[in-house]
Amino acid sequence: MLAGSNLEKVINSGHFAVTGELGPPKSADLTQLKEHAEAMRDYVDAFNITDNQTAIVRTSSIGVAGVLIQMGLEPVVQMTVRDRNRIALQSDLLGAVALGVKNVLCLSGDHQKFGNEPGAKGVFDIDSMQLLKAFKDMRDEGKFIGGEKLEAPLQVYLGAVANPFADPFEYRVDRLEKKIAAGASFIQTQCIFDIERFKRWMELVRERGLHKKVAILGGVTPIKSLGAAKYMKNNVSGIIIPDELIERLQGAANKKEEGLKIAIETIQQLKEIEGVAGVHIMAIAWEEVVPEIVERAGLYPRPKL
Amino acid sequence: MIIAERKPLEEIFGMLAPYGRIAVLGCGTCVTVCMAGGQKEAEELAAAISIKRKKDKQDVAVEAFTIERQCEYEFIDQVAERLKKFDVILSLACGVGVQTLVEHMPELLVLPGLNTKFMGYPTEQGVWAERCLGCGDCVLHMTQGICPITRCAKSLLNGPCGGSSEGKCEISKDTDCAWHLIHDRLSRLNRLDVLKEIQPPKDWSSSHHGGPRTIVREDVRLASGKQS
Ligand code: SF4
Numbered sequence: 435m436l437a438g439s440n441l442e443k444v445i446n447s448g449h450f451a452v453t454g455e456l457g458p459p460k461s462a463d464l465t466q467l468k469e470h471a472e473a474m475r476d477y478v479d480a481f482n483i484t485d486n487q488t489a490i491v492r493t494s495s496i497g498v499a500g501v502l503i504q505m506g507l508e509p510v511v512q513m514t515v516r517d518r519n520r521i522a523l524q525s526d527l528l529g530a531v532a533l534g535v536k537n538v539l540c541l542s543g544d545h546q547k548f549g550n551e552p553g554a555k556g557v558f559d560i561d562s563m564q565l566l567k568a569f570k571d572m573r574d575e576g577k578f579i580g581g582e583k584l585e586a587p588l589q590v591y592l593g594a595v596a597n598p599f600a601d602p603f604e605y606r607v608d609r610l611e612k613k614i615a616a617g618a619s620f621i622q623t624q625c626i627f628d629i630e631r632f633k634r635w636m637e638l639v640r641e642r643g644l645h646k647k648v649a650i651l652g653g654v655t656p657i658k659s660l661g662a663a664k665y666m667k668n669n670v671s672g673i674i675i676p677d678e679l680i681e682r683l684q685g686a687a688n689k690k691e692e693g694l695k696i697a698i699e700t701i702q703q704l705k706e707i708e709g710v711a712g713v714h715i716m717a718i719a720w721e722e723v724v725p726e727i728v729e730r731a732g733l734y735p736r737p738k739l
Numbered sequence: 740m741i742i743a744e745r746k747p748l749e750e751i752f753g754m755l756a757p758y759g760r761i762a763v764l765g766c767g768t769c770v771t772v773c774m775a776g777g778q779k780e781a782e783e784l785a786a787a788i789s790i791k792r793k794k795d796k797q798d799v800a801v802e803a804f805t806i807e808r809q810c811e812y813e814f815i816d817q818v819a820e821r822l823k824k825f826d827v828i829l830s831l832a833c834g835v836g837v838q839t840l841v842e843h844m845p846e847l848l849v850l851p852g853l854n855t856k857f858m859g860y861p862t863e864q865g866v867w868a869e870r871c872l873g874c875g876d877c878v879l880h881m882t883q884g885i886c887p888i889t890r891c892a893k894s895l896l897n898g899p900c901g902g903s904s905e906g907k908c909e910i911s912k913d914t915d916c917a918w919h920l921i922h923d924r925l926s927r928l929n930r931l932d933v934l935k936e937i938q939p940p941k942d943w944s945s946s947h948h949g950g951p952r953t954i955v956r957e958d959v960r961l962a963s964g965k966q967s
Binding site for chain 2: 515516520541542544545547556558559560561562563564567568579595596597599600601602605608611612615616624671672
């Protein structure tokens with residue numbers, strides 16, 4: 435055990451893990467977020483808290499994580515390298531762990547030009563690979579990036595993201611291998627709509643035996659409407675939405691139900707793919723459907739460990 | 740070279756509004772080549788200022804002239820007396836030229852006519868692209884001649900990130916993903932192993948983040964310039 439988090443226990447015991455994503459609001463009023471978290475309580479093993487996702491200012495990931503911990507829920511704190519330099523990132527890791535955070539997910543972060551502060555200075559002092567390695571070294575070597583020693587040992591379960599839909603495709607498995615070497619114990623992937631491409635990626639992952647070294651949680655996003663699907667297809671970089679999926683939604687009388695069905699089918703397919711250790715459900719702005727998805731995908735009840 | 744762009748005319752007119760005798764001083768090096776601040780641009784701008792003032796029924800005396808480089812004292816000295824006759828100098832040099840003028844002739848009032856953009860080169864007639872950030876610790880040997888610090892929107896050292904799609908950067912379909920270019924180049928040279936190593940955090944103290952930089956070369960310094 436690296437940190438003894440619930441997520442780590444679920445993964446290590448070989449259960450198909452389920453995590454859910456929560457996006458903090460553009461205010462310090464967490465009433466609605468808490469309601470969503472409460473509704474998902476028994477349906478996910480841990481909650482990912484996004485870090486100013488798409489570069490939009492929101493309540494901090496660590497702040498929300500602290501609130502979840504008070505509620506007896508387990509957060510996965512996302513940390514991007516866009517807004518903080520190595521001093522702040524290392525300090526925030528210590529602060530998060532002091533608050534009781536056990537899972538941290540390291541990522542680059544969307545460029546600031548996409549957000550509501552496009553004039554912001556992007557920090558990018560270190561990259562996501564270096565962040566992972568830094569946090570691993572803090573935990574395993576008791577050392578900061580600069581070489582100084584931590585004054586006490588640190589326990590944290592580290593994750594990273596992988597995007598099998600980004601290019602160059604061949605490089606995406608190299609990158610995964612690199613992230614494992616840098617310290618990732620679990621991986622959450624970009625939303626999977628193009629399951630065939632995901633399967634090809636997983637083949638390459640298995641060829642190198644990487645699925646035995648890291649727990650891969652496939653990203654699933656239920657699509658709420660045809661407009662949302664088209665928007666993602668055309669505007670969100672790093673997401674591939676096949677035309678057949680758009681057509682399927684177009685042909686459906688009840689788009690919401692069809693969107694749910696697609697998500698549930700995706701999870702069922704993921705369960706069948708050798709080396710997939712779980713699912714990460716990102717129902718941003720549609721959090722209330724997570725329990726239904728988990729139940730209908732046959733992943734309820736969650737293991738109590 | 741240094742690439743610059745003329746400031747919007749309205750901004751320039753606004754800056755110059757209080758002054759009657761104006762010199763538009765071109766610079767004969769980088770900004771001449773990138774067509775932002777050479778003699779031709781200085782003359783055009785001087786004409787635009789005159790027309791604007793005439794339209795507004797205000798008197799003005801504008802002259803346009805150019806020196807080889809505004810970033811060296813010896814060239815400034817060639818026009819020092821002439822510059823003193825004006826209320827204001829609108830410099831069409833890069834930011835370095837403007838500051839060199841002010842440091843060498845503190846009595847002058849010097850305003851910038853350009854926005855200094857970056858170090859780069861013309862990829863085609865009329866298109867200039869950034870290629871160097873001056874980070875002070877070149878990594879081009881690792882990436883085989885493509886700078887990730889400058890050309891990757893996140894200055895990643897372990898790229899490409901998850902936003903790279905079909906060779907383009909997540910910030911725009913018009914921007915190449917630097918790491919895709921690097922990947923392709925390394926692949927061609929059979930050096931993809933470079934991408935497998937975890938590159939450690941960069942020491943940014945060699946860049947501007949370490950504070951304003953100065954290079955001192957004792958071997959080429961003149962004795963008279965040395966400080967005790
Ligand atoms: S898409 Fe490529 S150039 Fe753009 S930030 Fe990512 S790695 Fe850098």
